[in-house]
Each structure stands twice: as C-alpha cells, then as structure tokens.
Amino acid sequence: MELVVTVPRTGWAEYMDSKGLRGIETTDFDGDGQSDLYEYALFGDAANSQILAENPKLRFGTDGVVHFAHRKLTHTNSGILYTAEWTDNLVTGTWIRSWSGMTNLPSGDPAFEYIEYQLQNLEEEELFFKFYVTTP
C-alpha cells in the first residue's frame, strides 16, 4: 500500500509559478528594490517594476487615536504572515504586538483587504512602528 499525502499549495507558491519567479523570498526579480515576497503580500507585481507594493499607512486621528493600516491578502492559504509591532522607546522599550483595536476594511480589490490597528489613550511623546511580512 502506498500513502500519498498532498500538501495544499499556498497562494505564494501559485504566485511564484504564475510570475516565473525562482521561489526565493528575498529575490527582487524585476529589480525595483522590493522583494518578490513583499510585492506579492502588499499588492505589488514582482514581475513588473512599474507596480510597487503598497507600504503600510500611519495616521494620527484628531481623536488622539493612532491608526496603522496595511493591505492583507484575502487568500485562505496565502502563505504569508503579517506582523505589526510598536514601541515607545527604541533603546529600552520592547516591541509590542498588542493593539487597542483591530478592524478589517474592504480594499476595493477582492484579493486584498485592509487591516487597521488602533492605539489609543497613549501618553508617549514618541511611537515607533515595525512591520514585516514572512512565510510561516
């Protein structure tokens, strides 16, 4: 008896095939300064240097709430992990993944949504944000 286990392909694997990419996350196939993985994860085109990924957006609301938003693939098995962190001190602070709130918003493209994180009631004079996309 032979047992064959088929692992479902991720959206990242499908994307690499469709674009003719080499499958190395840090490769910049089209030479535009953005990695193939970053472009796939954030609405860019890894095979077209004219279509760059969309960087996260930071907005300070008049209500004192800080909004940090990024695009996120809606693919159920995208093969991408999105991590957003903040700290109030780059020397002595720790990077925090806990936010006051998080909202899913439509992006206008069915392949993506926006994830918006909120921070409120903070007394800090400075805030720093770190964002990265990785494979699991």
Ligand SMILES: [Ca+2]
């Ligand atoms: Ca690129």
